[in-house]
Amino acid sequence: MRLLLRSSLRYTSAFLGSHTAFKSELVTQAITSYLIKTMHYQTEERGRPNSSDYRIYFKTSDGKYISPFHDIPLLANGDQENDVPSKKLKKNENEVLYNMVVEVPRWSNAKMEIATKEPLNPIKQDVKKGKLRYVANVFPYKGYIWNYGALPQVCSPGQVIQVKVLGVLAMIDEGETDWKLIAINADDPEAPSLNSIEDVRKSRPGHLEATVDWFRKYKVPDGKPENQFAFNGQFKDKDFAVEVVKSTHEHWRALVQKQTNGGQIDCKNVSVSESPFKCSGEDACNVVRSAPAGGEALPVSPEVDKWHFLSK
Template sequence: MWSAHSLTQLALLPTAAFAAYSLREVGARNTLDWRIWLESNGKPVSFWHDVPLFPDEENHRVVNMVVEIPRWTDAKIELKRSEPLNPIFHDDKKKMPRFVESVWPHKSYPFLYGSLPQTWESPNFNHDFTNEPGDNDPMDVFDIGGDPGYVGQVKQVKILGGLALNDGGETDWKVLSIDVHDPLSAFVNSFEDIEKYRPGLLKAYYDWFTYYKVARGDGVLPIVGDAYQDVAFMQGTIEESHGFWHELVRGEVDSNEINYNQTSIKGLDSYISKRGTTAAFDIPRKSYILPPLPKPEQYDQWYYLDKDFNLIQLE
């Protein structure tokens, strides 16, 4: 039985350690061996399972965001689902590091991109709004503020809306947000407010999500409902996803090869004391950063699409 005490402990314990968050980085960027672990008071914890979703349990409009991809960068970086404590790594395709092409007029990722901790898009059933299973990841979030961000950053963002992508038959939510400390944050409380201060931004980002994979040979991604969903809808969707995550760390559902070890909630099979995580999971004891490897030249060029979002190629 899930007790109120456990829920409070889960929500508040990591928040108190915010000031003590640090990063342990090992290896060279742009390689498959590179990793970043999150530390709380110097001990490795999970970006996904130990950072609270809500920095303030009295205000569910503001959520924590784990930054995976800084603005204007193109390395496809995310949390490693299958490894203990879910470190950040460089995703691969055909055993090579993945990058995102720059599709005109956007330079790689045009916003700050990451995930919502303690959420899970469950693949175990079809979701109501999309009628597709989840993609087995935490919910994705993008921040439209001016902060360029850095990999592994934990920041607080305000929910403004969201998009539901159908990515290859999987539900893939993209939560629209803004850094609570951004000057624009005080003037926008919904996606409808954005057009007044950032004309064209919503359409540009909507289009980007539909066609950003075309340059690599994939098709246009459909957006369920053909529109941004509002704040109330997204808050409900995030709460639901948070509930799916609770089931995951309690071991009540098929984990789909996810490592859900966490250091925040005692009494669960997924629990491990953070004092022992370095030794238990054979994590390098300190940072050891090597120079990054160069990325392939093809990701330094622009790609262009016609009015129907087809890739234009010179014959």
């Protein structure tokens, strides 16, 4: 379960669920096998997996290329302005479901994310100082401890699933609030009984504490200090989390309609009404065709599987 807000417009969402662990050494085997199960959306790989030119582009079931950032609706219902299909909304009278794009499968290490500065915003592996980024194994946690992803249209990467938002954690990352939304897959057997942070605390003791502990320590093996949190590291409730989502969605709307300066963020889309960044299907195809052709996966350094034991 995850949702992240970087500065005022980047989300990441981690979600609870009973899912099989992904332990493949090759990121392509972990990522692609997970994304290919999407109901309404397909993915297309370009470049060589485990390389800096590897990209995962999105398209609809009829082959129309789209941006997962801009063209997949935030709400998982059929009443969107966009003409991109979404699953039939599953909800009761008091429940709203959101679409979530999975970036990183649970137990994997590659730091995959939406390329917000590139046309059509494909998923790519983050690079820092010329090197691909991986999350370290900080004992007892193997890679990411949940399926990690993002809500579309809130400015931020994928199997597209429906999730129930349960709460939010406010991490401070380099002086900025980095919101971590806690959500559960609506198809999970336990979803009907999990409706709040307190439900998670009662039914899955230790899970929230492990989440805070992971976010606090995951950068330490890279020589960075422990991360800090707002609200004394306490999770805020569902109502608070939904207000954060709404606020960021409005920021995205202003961005994609060019009512605010998006800086280096690429807003090319194929379906957002009244957006000056809207492009044709042919233009979207040309973006994908210009990316490097696919190829065999490159080997991953043995360092990625190294375990780090941190003292208290």
